[in-house]
Amino acid sequence: MNAVVIAVCLMLGLSLARVNVVIALTVSALVAGLVGGMNLEQTVDAFNTGLGGGAQIALSYALLGAFAVALSHSGLTTLISRKVIAHLGQEQSPGNVNKVRWLLLLAILAMAVSSQNILPIHIAFIPILIPPLLHVMSKLKLDRRLVACVLTFGLVTTYMILPVGFGGIFLNDILLANLTSNNLDAVREQIPPAMLIPALGMVSGLFIAVFISYRKPREYKEELILAAEPEETLNRRNIAIALIAIASTLVVQLYTNSMIFGALIGFIIFSFSGALKHVADQDIFNQGVRMMANIGFIMISAAGFAAVVKATGDVGTLVDSLSHLIGDNKALAAFLMLVVGLLITMGIGSSFSTIPIIATIYVPLAISFGFSVPATIALVGTAAALGDAGSPASDSTLGPTAGLNADGQHDHIRDSVIPTFIHYNIPLLISGWIAAMVL
Numbered sequence: 558m559n560a561v562v563i564a565v566c567l568m569l570g571l572s573l574a575r576v577n578v579v580i581a582l583t584v585s586a587l588v589a590g591l592v593g594g595m596n597l598e599q600t601v602d603a604f605n606t607g608l609g610g611g612a613q614i615a616l617s618y619a620l621l622g623a624f625a626v627a628l629s630h631s632g633l634t635t636l637i638s639r640k641v642i643a644h645l646g647q648e649q650s651p652g653n654v655n656k657v658r659w660l661l662l663l664a665i666l667a668m669a670v671s672s673q674n675i676l677p678i679h680i681a682f683i684p685i686l687i688p689p690l691l692h693v694m695s696k697l698k699l700d701r702r703l704v705a706c707v708l709t710f711g712l713v714t715t716y717m718i719l720p721v722g723f724g725g726i727f728l729n730d731i732l733l734a735n736l737t738s739n740n741l742d743a744v745r746e747q748i749p750p751a752m753l754i755p756a757l758g759m760v761s762g763l764f765i766a767v768f769i770s771y772r773k774p775r776e777y778k779e780e781l782i783l784a785a786e787p788e789e790t791l792n793r794r795n796i797a798i799a800l801i802a803i804a805s806t807l808v809v810q811l812y813t814n815s816m817i818f819g820a821l822i823g824f825i826i827f828s829f830s831g832a833l834k835h836v837a838d839q840d841i842f843n844q845g846v847r848m849m850a851n852i853g854f855i856m857i858s859a860a861g862f863a864a865v866v867k868a869t870g871d872v873g874t875l876v877d878s879l880s881h882l883i884g885d886n887k888a889l890a891a892f893l894m895l896v897v898g899l900l901i902t903m904g905i906g907s908s909f910s911t912i913p914i915i916a917t918i919y920v921p922l923a924i925s926f927g928f929s930v931p932a933t934i935a936l937v938g939t940a941a942a943l944g945d946a947g948s949p950a951s952d953s954t955l956g957p958t959a960g961l962n963a964d965g966q967h968d969h970i971r972d973s974v975i976p977t978f979i980h981y982n983i984p985l986l987i988s989g990w991i992a993a994m995v996l
Contacts, residue, residue, distance in 0.1 A: 559878075560871040564589035564862070565900045572949040572970055582858040582950060586865040593869025600865055607864020608857050613817070615853030620820035623845030624806065625685040627827040630841065631799035632792055658697050661690070662707055662767070669711020674721045680956030683708065687960030691777075698774030701967050702976045705957040706766040709946050709977045712953045713908075714759040717752050717942055720745075728752070731909055732938050735916035743930050751934035751996060755942065758988025762980035770980065777966050802826040856907075859950045863910055872901065876918045880925070890926045891936060891993040894919060895986055898940025907952075908945040915940055931996040939989030946985075947978025 564585045571581035583604075590600025665686075672682050687704075694701065716724040728748045736743045802823040810819025824842070866872060875897060883890045898919075902911045916937050923933040945951050954973045961967040 560593035603868040626845040683960035688963035703771035739920035754992035758984040902944030935992035946981040
C-alpha cells in the first residue's frame with residue numbers, strides 16, 4: 558500500500574473519469590499524505606508549502622498568455638494562416654492537399670523544436686499559432702490527435718538531447734547537477750550521447766503516429782472552427798511591431814533567464830506601440846490570463862502534490878522495496894526503475910521536477926547494480942522524462958490541448974493524453990531499457 562502508487566493511480570483514474578485535473582491532483586495529494594502516515598494538518602501544510610513552487614511557472618504562463626493574445630490580434634498569425642491556406646490553391650487536388658498536409662506538419666514540428674532550443678518560449682506559441690490553423694486542418698481533414706503527437710514530440714524530445722535553451726536547463730542544470738551531487742562521476746559531454754537511444758524511441762513513436770495510427774482523415778465541425786477563429790485586418794505596421802516584440806521577448810528572456818520579464822517586455826511593446834488600439838489592453842491581458850489560467854493552476858497544484866508525495870517518504874520506500882524484489886537481476890532492475898519513474902512523473906507532470914526526487918535514490922541503486930555512468934545517466938534521464946508526454950498535468954499535453962481545443966472539439970484526456978502516452982511513453986520505456994543494458 559505505497560502512498561505514491563495509490564496517489565498516482567487515483568489521480569489518473571479521476572482524470573480519465575473527466576474530473577478536473579486540479580481537483581484530481583488536490584484530492585490525490587490529500588490521499589497520499591494520509592496513506593503515507595501523515596495527519597491532515599501535516600498533509601495540508603506540505604501541500605501549501607509546495608504550492609509556492611508552482612507560482613513562478615503560473616505567473617510566467619499568465620504573462621505569456623497575455624503576450625500570445627496580443628500577438629494574435631496583431632494579424633501575424635492570421636497572415637501565417639492565410640499563407641498556408643493559399644498553398645491549397647483554388648482546386649484542392651489530392652496531391653496538393655497531401656503536400657500542404659506535410660508542409661503544415663513539418664512547420665508545426667519545426668516551431669515546437671524551436672520553442673525549446675532556439676526561441677525558448679516553450680508552449681506559449683501553441684495558443685498563438687494553432688487556433689488560426691484549425692480551419693486549414695479541417696480542410697485537410699487532419700486528425701488533431703496527430704498534431705498533438707507532433708507538438709508533444711517537439712516539446713519533449715529536443716530537451717532530452719539538445720543542450721541548448723530548455724535542453725541546457727534539463728541536461729546540464731538539472732540532470733547533470735543532480736547526478737554529480739549524488740556522487741556519480743559524470744561530465745557534461747557524456748549527457749547527450751547517453752540520451753540518444755531514448756530519444757530514438759521518441760522518434761519511433763512519432764513515425765507510428767504519422768504513418769499508422771492517425772494517417773486516416775478525420776472530420777470536424779466547420780461552423781465551430783469558423784466561430785472560434787478571430788477575424789483580423791492585416792496591417793504591415795502591426796505585423797512589423799509583432800516581429801519586434803517577438804525579438805525583444807527573446808533577447809530579454811535570454812538575458813534575464815526569465816520567461817516572466819521576457820513576456821512582460823513583449824506585452825509592453827504592444828501596449829505602447831498603438832498596434833492594439835482597436836482592442837483594450839486590459840481586455841487582451843484578461844483574455845491571455847484566462848487562456849493560460851488552467852495550465853497555471855494545474856502546475857501550482859502539481860507542485861503541491863509533489864511536495865506531499867516527497868514528504869511521505871514513500872518514494873524512497875517504493876524504490877527500496879525494488880532492491881529486495883529484484884535480487885541480482887540487472888535487466889529487471891532497469892525495467893522496474895523506469896516503471897517507477899513513469900509513475901512518479903505521471904503524478905508530478907514535469908520531468909524537470911522529477912529528477913531531484915529520483916536521482917537521490919536511483920544513483921546509489923544503479924551503482925550498486927553495476928550500471929556504467931552512461932547507463933545511469935540514461936536510466937535517470939529516461940525515468941524522469943517518462944510520463945511527461947502522457948501526464949494529464951504535464952504542460953507537454955496541456956499546451957497542445959490549449960491550442961487544438963480552441964473550438965471545443967479536442968478532448969484533453971482522449972485526444973492529447975492517451976495518444977501521447979501510447980506513442981511516446983511505451984517506446985521510451987523500451988528504448989530507455991535498451992540504453993541501460995547496452996551502454
